[in-house]
Amino acid sequence: MQAVPSDQRPHPPLGSYLSLPGFSPTALSMALGSRLRALRIAAGVSAREAAAEIGCSEAKISRLERGQSPPHVGDVSCLMRRYGAVAELETACELARKANEPGWWEDFGPAVPPWFDKFLGLQEAAELIRTYEVQLVPGLLQTEEYARAVTVSGVPLATPQEVSARVGLRKRRQELLQRSVSPTLWAVVDWPVLHRPLGSAGLMRRQLEHLIEMSSSPSIKLQVLPPDCLAIGTPVTLLRFGLPDLPDVVYLEHPTGANYIDKPEDTAQYRSMLDHLSMTALSPAQTVSELKKTVRSIR
Incomplete structure (x- = not known):
């Protein structure tokens, strides 16, 4: 059955976003921005008029409505x-306050590149995570020793402390799969991922x-x-x-950054x-x- 496009589904009460399974300021910013855009259009207010209302540029209104900056x-x-939405005003302001709270990943400092921050926030709020990997085991499914080997190989100049921070970040990310209400992870990996040696034979077996x-x-899955x-x-x-x-958001990572497509x-x-x-x-x-067969073949 084909999903109904998001712009054709009824909007839930804004308060629904305050009970998301995973707290995510990124997702709250996007949800609130999307709702503000819908309310603006319904009220017949132009982006220029909205900008004049709060004394900013149209570009800021665009960023606000796309959730690209905390409101x-x-x-x-x-x-x-201005949009006549006073019934949800208090809830909207509460969402704005929460959207400005730090995510747990900020505790990891430099281990989180600026372009990765948004992905972590979106992943926390996702209901479904579909991923395809060609080189490595998906991060959410990596063991600690595999993650460490990946980090040492991929960031050869990293200090032991930086390696530990990156591995710790990956372990913390994986906790979302243990939540009582966890997202569905649907991962497809290319065949060589199972057979590409990384570290010792024992590491790959485990x-x-x-x-x-x-x-x-x-x-x-x-x-x-x-x-x-x-x-x-x-x-x-x-x-x-x-x-x-x-x-829906598509995340495409490359060596020096990432693209987000929505x-x-x-x-x-x-x-x-x-x-x-x-x-x-x-x-x-x-x-x-096939995994069991590969495990038996490792010597």
């Missing part, structure tokens, strides 16, 4: 009144055994592309949220690509069998 409570209050164990969770499949050459992560003010016509293409990969890949049961 100021005073600005939100003025705009909600990583694959961990994948087998994690695959038993009802909220985790793991698939492997067979070796005769033509795969795309770049990792992709698509995040979907349980409330309609938050559009236009429906663009995310639909990536979703179609991920659908094709999942239909081409081994089923979850076949994937577990």
Whole structure:
């Protein structure tokens, strides 16, 4: 069944966002910004008029409505009144206050690059995380020793303290899979990921055994592309949220940064690509069998 586009679904009460399973100032900024845009349009107020209301540029209104910067409570209050949305004014201001609170990842300081901050916030609030990996085991499924080997190999100039911070960050990220209301993780990995040596044979065996164990969770779906499949050459992560003010977001990481894509016509293409990969890949049961076979072959 095809999902109803987010802009055609009814908007839930703003208070719904205060009870998201994972606290995420990033998601709250996006949800509030999306709602402000919808209210502005419904009230027949132009972006220029909204900007004049709070004494800013149209560019700031655009950033606010796209959730690209934390909203100021005073600005939100003025705009909600201008749009005639006084019934939800207090809730909107509470969302604005929470959107300015620090996320847990800020405790990790330099271990979180500026371009990665948004992804962590979105991941915390996601209902579904679909990911495709071509080089490594997905971060949410890595063992600590595998994550350490990845960090040492990928950031050769990192100090031992920096390595530990990065590994600690990855372990903290994985806690979202242990929540009572956890997101669904649907991961497809390319065949070489299982066979690419990283560290010792024992390290790889334990990583694959961990994948087998994690695959038993009802909220985790793991698939492997067979070796005769033509795969795309770049990792992709698509995040979907349980409330309609938050559009699907595609995350594309590269060595020096990341791109975030949220236009429906663009995310639909990536979703179609991920659908094709999942239909081409081994089923979850076949994937577990292949993992067990690979574990037995490691010497």
